[in-house]
Amino acid sequence: MLHEKLSSIYDNVLRRNPGEIEFHQAVREVLDSIGPVLGKHPEYAESKIIERICEPERQIIFRVPWTDDKGEVHINRGFRVEFNSALGPYKGGLRFHPSVYLGIVKFLGFEQIFKNSLTGLPIGGGKGGSDFDPKGRSDGEVMRFCQSFMTELYRHIGEYTDVPAGDTGVGGREIGYLFGQYKRITNRYESGVITGKGLAYGGAQVRTEATGYGCAFFVQEMLKARGTSFDGKRVVVSGSGNVAIYTIEKVEQLGGVVVACSDSSGYVLDEKGIDLALLKQIKQVERARLDVYAQRRPHATFVPGRTVWEVPGQVAMPSATQNEITGQDAATMVANGLIAVGEGANMPTTPEGIKVFQEAGIAYGPGKAANAGGVATSALEMQQNASRDSWTFEFSEQRLQEIMRDIHDRCLATADEYGLPGNYVAGANIDGFRRVADAMLALGLI
Numbered sequence: 001m002l003h004e005k006l007s008s009i010y011d012n013v014l015r016r017n018p019g020e021i022e023f024h025q026a027v028r029e030v031l032d033s034i035g036p037v038l039g040k041h042p043e044y045a046e047s048k049i050i051e052r053i054c055e056p057e058r059q060i061i062f063r064v065p066w067t068d069d070k071g072e073v074h075i076n077r078g079f080r081v082e083f084n085s086a087l088g089p090y091k092g093g094l095r096f097h098p099s100v101y102l103g104i105v106k107f108l109g110f111e112q113i114f115k116n117s118l119t120g121l122p123i124g125g126g127k128g129g130s131d132f133d134p135k136g137r138s139d140g141e142v143m144r145f146c147q148s149f150m151t152e153l154y155r156h157i158g159e160y161t162d163v164p165a166g167d168t169g170v171g172g173r174e175i176g177y178l179f180g181q182y183k184r185i186t187n188r189y190e191s192g193v194i195t196g197k198g199l200a201y202g203g204a205q206v207r208t209e210a211t212g213y214g215c216a217f218f219v220q221e222m223l224k225a226r227g228t229s230f231d232g233k234r235v236v237v238s239g240s241g242n243v244a245i246y247t248i249e250k251v252e253q254l255g256g257v258v259v260a261c262s263d264s265s266g267y268v269l270d271e272k273g274i275d276l277a278l279l280k281q282i283k284q285v286e287r288a289r290l291d292v293y294a295q296r297r298p299h300a301t302f303v304p305g306r307t308v309w310e311v312p313g314q315v316a317m318p319s320a321t322q323n324e325i326t327g328q329d330a331a332t333m334v335a336n337g338l339i340a341v342g343e344g345a346n347m348p349t350t351p352e353g354i355k356v357f358q359e360a361g362i363a364y365g366p367g368k369a370a371n372a373g374g375v376a377t378s379a380l381e382m383q384q385n386a387s388r389d390s391w392t393f394e395f396s397e398q399r400l401q402e403i404m405r406d407i408h409d410r411c412l413a414t415a416d417e418y419g420l421p422g423n424y425v426a427g428a429n430i431d432g433f434r435r436v437a438d439a440m441l442a443l444g445l446i
């Protein structure tokens with residue numbers, strides 16, 4: 001049940017943003033957590049902080065025309081939602097996927113506000129993307145799309161304004177084309193305008209690995225808080241993109257055995273542990289489908305068209321997309337001996353699934369805390385760009401691990417403070433919210 005004031009705010013969000021169901025879901029989860037904060041801080045309600053946080057500062061929607069290799073013209077839609085800049089320039093990734101529409105970009109941008117706040121670094125929240133589908137497109141087609149996308153986006157971004165990065169469908173290749181076009185149009189080598197750059201042109205060590213590594217570090221802390229570790233644990237990962245691959249890499253380094261991962265065509269089960277070199281070859285070099293893994297490693301099986309959550313594991317690390325774990329999936333996972341969930345993806349568990357995990361006493365680390373290592377390392381990239389410096393891999397990874405430990409500890413401490421021990425959802429939402437709210441109060445009505 002929502003606090004009365006929050007309930008009318010939520011009704012307004014539904015009314016003002018019709019049909020944007022993922023955005024509604026993300027707002028609801030935060031509002032569910034922050035009721036007790038309003039009791040302690042009436043000044044937040046008086047200044048209508050929550051109403052202001054739920055309304056993006058700026059929403060940009062634009063046409064993206066481009067030509068394919070045959071010369072045929074295509075039109076996509078581009079988005080950038082600049083949600084909240086109380087803590088710093090808008091910061092958040094770009095997603096290229098056919099499912100992208102305003103409701104997806106707004107849910108991701110809203111989550112990003114609190115996630116970025118949790119990192120403790122000076123970054124506001126934003127998100128963008130397009131309904132462009134990069135699958136099966138040549139490098140030339142992807143480049144022309146990225147150039148057209150940036151030809152509009154460039155006027156809205158800047159190192160002190162809004163700093164995009166990657167997300168689903170946007171990795172090192174796309175960031176290179178986007179930065180190249182920004183540089184060409186503006187005639188400025190403004191490294192800090194985008195993060196996730198290649199190491200040859202201003203990128204930072206560990207940014208590629210950061211979301212997956214950070215999520216593994218976060219789960220390591222959750223396990224430690226319960227007196228255990230990754231050692232010998234059976235781990236199930238969804239997805240096989242950037243976040244999944246580096247989650248698998250770090251979990252294996254920490255002693256866990258990742259037995260399954262997936263893509264949108266199905267999952268592979270490899271009881272000997274996922275062969276990471278083979279997975280990287282298939283996904284990063286060949287950009288092929290996951291059935292190829294089982295063709296090359298005959299003892300592994302590829303299971304088409306089914307959810308990876310039917311594979312028993314003690315730790316689950318969803319790293320594909322939103323709402324990929326239903327209430328039913330969660331019940332199966334709990335029955336199969338699950339003890340911890342670390343969300344590499346954004347909002348991968350449905351509200352029904354979260355309820356199942358929490359009622360079963362699972363250590364459940366929500367995305368805005370568990371996957372914050374990616375954006376935190378982006379902020380470190382901005383810091384290195386601003387000082388024209390570059391740090392070693394070891395130093396950067398150590399910074400990342402400290403940041404994840406700190407986020408973990410603050411989530412737990414905040415949950416304790418509000419009488420909800422072990423509730424990482426409440427801890428993350430309350431701690432993330434408070435910092436943004438205090439900054440907004442200090443900045444006046446803007």
Ligand code: NDP
Binds near residue numbers: 099167322346
């Ligand atoms: P990638 O594009 O590198 O990989 C995405 C993976 O998830 C692919 O294996 C893809 O399969 C699968 N996937 C994506 N969408 C769907 C879908 N609708 N249904 C089934 N499978 C799907 O993206 P990332 O690894 O970068 O991102 C994964 C998740 O992590 C997203 O939720 C993203 O928002 C989140 N995230 C990413 C960060 C980053 O730094 N990149 C930071 C924090 C969170 P297929 O190839 O078959 O589509």
Ligand code: 2IT
Binds near residue numbers: 164165168195376
């Ligand atoms: O969801 C996320 O935090 C990201 N896609 C990373 C954002 C960033 O700016 O590095």
